[in-house]
Amino acid sequence: HKDTMPDLTDFMTTREAAKKLGFHVKRVPTMVRNKSLEGVRFGRVWLVSRKSVQEYLKKTKGMSKHDPRRKTEK
Numbered sequence: 001h002k003d004t005m006p007d008l009t010d011f012m013t014t015r016e017a018a019k020k021l022g023f024h025v026k027r028v029p030t031m032v033r034n035k036s037l038e039g040v041r042f043g044r045v046w047l048v049s050r051k052s053v054q055e056y057l058k059k060t061k062g063m064s065k066h067d068p069r070r071k072t073e074k
Helices: 014-021 027-033 050-059 068-072
Strands: 011-013 039-042 045-049
Touching (some): 027 039
Antiparallel strands (some): 039 045
16 A cells, blocks of 8 residues: 555665765655656655665766766666
């Protein structure tokens, strides 16, 4: 059922994700919407999949924060 809180061991907050990724916290929901990261919206809060953050970091390792490929990396 939709309003059940997801298992938080698999997710992190947008603040945690932003810190790990080096992005502004407001950038993270955009990344979830454009499918760069996986996440779920729970009420007014976005929860980001820990696995997708790890995969994103692996894919973009060594790239500059401003590298345009980071924004479109699927």
